[in-house]
Amino acid sequence: xxxxxxxxxxxxxALGELRAEPEPELLAHAMDCDRCREALIHAREVRECVDxxxxxxxxxxxxxxxxxxxxxRIAQESQxxxxxxxxxxxxxxxxxxxxxxxxxxxxQSPMRSLPNPSVASAVAANSALREAATASxxxxxxxxxxxxxxxxxxxxxxxxxxxxxxxxxxPKGQLSAAAQLSAAIVAGRVDVNQLLAAQHEYEKPLEVKLxxxxxxxxxxxDDATEKPANSIPF
Amino acid sequence: MDALAASFPGSEVSQDxxxxxxxxxxxxxxxxLAYRVALGVxxxxxxxxxxxxxAMLRAYHNFYRLRDRERFRGWLVRVAFRLALDxxxxxxxxxxxxxxxxxxxxxxxxxxxxxNLVASREFERQVAxxxxxxxxxxxxxxxxxxxxxxxxxxxxxxxxxxxGTVKSxxxxxxxxxxxxxxxxVKNTPVx
Numbered sequence: 001x002x003x004x005x006x007x008x009x010x011x012x013x014a015l016g017e018l019r020a021e022p023e024p025e026l027l028a029h030a031m032d033c034d035r036c037r038e039a040l041i042h043a044r045e046v047r048e049c050v051d052x053x054x055x056x057x058x059x060x061x062x063x064x065x066x067x068x069x070x071x072x073r074i075a076q077e078s079q080x081x082x083x084x085x086x087x088x089x090x091x092x093x094x095x096x097x098x099x100x101x102x103x104x105x106x107x108q109s110p111m112r113s114l115p116n117p118s119v120a121s122a123v124a125a126n127s128a129l130r131e132a133a134t135a136s137x138x139x140x141x142x143x144x145x146x147x148x149x150x151x152x153x154x155x156x157x158x159x160x161x162x163x164x165x166x167x168x169x170x171p172k173g174q175l176s177a178a179a180q181l182s183a184a185i186v187a188g189r190v191d192v193n194q195l196l197a198a199q200h201e202y203e204k205p206l207e208v209k210l211x212x213x214x215x216x217x218x219x220x221x222d223d224a225t226e227k228p229a230n231s232i233p234f
Numbered sequence: 235m236d237a238l239a240a241s242f243p244g245s246e247v248s249q250d251x252x253x254x255x256x257x258x259x260x261x262x263x264x265x266x267l268a269y270r271v272a273l274g275v276x277x278x279x280x281x282x283x284x285x286x287x288x289a290m291l292r293a294y295h296n297f298y299r300l301r302d303r304e305r306f307r308g309w310l311v312r313v314a315f316r317l318a319l320d321x322x323x324x325x326x327x328x329x330x331x332x333x334x335x336x337x338x339x340x341x342x343x344x345x346x347x348x349x350n351l352v353a354s355r356e357f358e359r360q361v362a363x364x365x366x367x368x369x370x371x372x373x374x375x376x377x378x379x380x381x382x383x384x385x386x387x388x389x390x391x392x393x394x395x396x397x398g399t400v401k402s403x404x405x406x407x408x409x410x411x412x413x414x415x416x417x418x419v420k421n422t423p424v425x
Contacts, residue, residue, distance in 0.1 A: 049415060058270045062282075070265075074294055
């Protein structure tokens with residue numbers, strides 16, 4: 001049937017995409033065939049509806065304040081670009097807040113980096129004692145140094161070390177003992193080197209020594225026949 | 235104008251008054267184009283205006299590269315279309331397809347004449363839904379062709395495509411839309 005041939009052309013013709021040659025043929029057929037004519041008319045109506053519908057969708061104007069609003073946005077952006085501090089202000093504030101929090105955390109928990117408090121105390125105490133030993137006028141090293149600087153007959157009292165004092169972490173309940181020890185070291189009543197030497201000796205591992213046990217002396221049988229005086233007679 | 239001239243991005247052109255003058259000219263005639271492209275995608279005047287503002291703002295930032303008028307218009311169309319698509323994707327899908335129920339209601343209604351149909355609010359919604367269902371490439375040329383009756387050559391210039399491509403895409407878009415909407419138009423189906 002010829003209508004089947006033309007039905008494929010109808011949509012193309014309605015959309016204006018049918019080639020020049022078949023279009024007159026289709027139109028001639030539509031003049032004779034009611035069904036194809038109605039289909040062509042319908043296709044053209046649909047195309048018109050589609051175009052007008054889409055045109056209606058995009059019909060409209062931006063508001064009268066469009067340009068004013070855009071200029072205001074541009075001005076705001078350029079203002080923020082001109083003052084870089086304003087743009088970076090939130091970042092800087094955040095960084096400062098983070099730094100403050102970290103500083104508080106570090107100052108509030110000094111033992112955080114050293115998990116074993118006894119070790120921390122020992123290390124701190126040792127370093128403090130060494131500092132005191134080098135600074136103490138009673139130590140021979142210090143005496144040599146002062147002698148070299150100021151001449152042999154002249155002894156000078158080293159000024160008290162008020163700056164960069166070593167931090168000593170004292171275990172609980174031993175503050176007074178530590179203070180007394182510190183005062184004794186400063187006064188020269190305690191020789192720090194001896195103290196350190198004793199500590200080193202104490203920290204040395206124990207040595208295992210072999211003990212020689214001499215063999216027991218067994219008396220001769222003849223001597224055993226001699227009865228003791230307090231022996232009981234049978 | 236002075237504020238625009240003083241605030242142009244780009245180190246060398248910050249004080250260029252001629253640049254500001256040219257942008258003022260674009261500001262006078264291009265927002266409508268951006269707005270209509272966005273409206274064709276979003277179907278919402280407020281959102282379309284937002285998108286057009288954003289597109290113009292981006293155009294302002296890149297204006298030192300887009301001084302040619304035709305190039306500027308094509309660039310603006312594509313940016314507005316892309317921004318509108320991004321916005322619609324960000325929206326809730328439920329909101330986007332809320333017209334499904336309405337479509338069912340409309341299908342049950344008796345058929346009306348083409349004139350009354352086009353004028354009806356429901357038909358507009360149906361067209362919007364059919365347009366949304368089109369692939370992006372077809373949708374863009376369809377929207378551009380509907381704006382101020384641009385012909386194929388003008389659409390090709392705006393979309394940055396060959397004229398033949400635009401022609402075939404327009405044909406496909408119209409065909410798909412016609413298939414979607416033919417049941418709403420009185421008379422027998424096409425073919």
